[in-house]
Amino acid sequence: MALRTLATRKTLGELCKFQQQIRGVQTFTLPDLSYDYGALEPAISGEIMQLHHQKHHQTYITNYNKAIEQLDDAMSKGDASTAVKLQSAINFNGGGHVNHSIFWKNLTPVKEGGGEPPHGSLGSAINESFSSLEKLIAKMNAEGAAVQGSGWVWLAVNKELKRLVVETTANQDPLITKGPSLVPLVGIDVWEHAYYLQYKNVRPDYLKNIWKVINWKYASQVYEKECL
């Protein structure tokens, strides 16, 4: 008797979970960093990394999940005006989640190879397109410093033309808004929250120093996947 009840309860539980999956939306969780918060010092302080990851990125995810659940609800009710109204919240928060997820992978401690220049095909492509890594860095720093308000500066590859480009985006607009074929290789967050506690108003110093912890190995992997 008891055994049969147990089996029924387990089956019921699985049935409920199955129903949740087909009715609910896929929500998102904060990805872990593969390094400690303090591991990028002195380029980026542990205090900033912790706030940036646990507060800012988490908030984007929380709000994104809320927005897509509301969207799912609106769509299943055929409520077009609510669905359209939610688009800006989805763009802001979804874009924030996407961009920051890339950003954590773009960074790595010095002892894990942070700052080591790219070799292989990405290294050659950089020399071809920008004449040297130093010139690329100078260009990205100039464009990053010039972003008015909040945004990002990117090194990207146009996967159709197989060409490297430097782009900036405003707020949390994903890179794709600058071109449908653009794949991000290195993104640098130039929102003030990314550097203010350490560098205050001197964004150029933040940009100069962040290259010491940029993960070129990851960027090369992405580049090779798109171009080779």
Added chain:
Amino acid sequence: MVMVAATTTASHLTSTFLSTPDFCGLSRSLQWPHMQHALEPHMSKETLEYHWGKHHRAYVDNLNKQIEGTELDGMSLESIISASYNKGDILPAFNNAAQIWNHEFFWESMKPDGGGKPTGELLELINRDFGSFEGLINKFKSAATTQFGSGWAWLVYKEHKLDVPNARNPRPSEEDNKLVVVKSPNAVNPLVWEYHPLLTLDVWEHAYYLDFENRRPDYILTFLDKLVSWETVSSRLEAAKVRVAESEKEMAEIDADEDLDTIEPEDTDMYFGSEAEDAEDFLDDE
């Protein structure tokens, strides 16, 4: 150089800037930089050292460099803002010029031991246009919280106008002019929409990060509870109403001159011709 005349807070919208090597002339009521601790504990001395001493100062230095030797040089700050806004097709000087204006307006929106409630005519209009003081606070909090990225939240006095350049309200009445809460991104301010700003809150992260980190809602609450100077808002409202009344008077005078009912007979011919001529032409064609 960006030139400045001394102003009172009431005539703030016509203020321009005097930049001297020591960069004085800002926020006379708070007498920067000597009283950067004046807004503590609600806004720290450290925040003001950076926000006023670095960010705001940099906008002034950079604008002066940008306009030197150009046609913007010597113009008033509002004129530079208007010219460089360029109807939305923004020119390089806009960010610096507008941010100078915005920050000056922001410092003067605050005072030590601020907060409390507005009184007098300002409170009446708030009750009329927002239902209650709480109604205004909620709208303002919402605008400041939902301005995504960098920007500003504003209380403005809005004249009743259509959003086309030559539209005019044929029977302007005080009832048509409203208090409205708006928000703007980056350096944009409501001057470019031809509103009359009354109050602003800077929601760029640099405005609150040292004191509140990511907790923008706490910063907004602190500003409204402890820092805002409703007296300043009242005097700005007074000044705005005077300006609106003056411009309506001007428009009425222009209307009187251009009265279409006084077209002379010769003019009518130009537009309508005469029936006899038309009939002849028609017959000739057959």
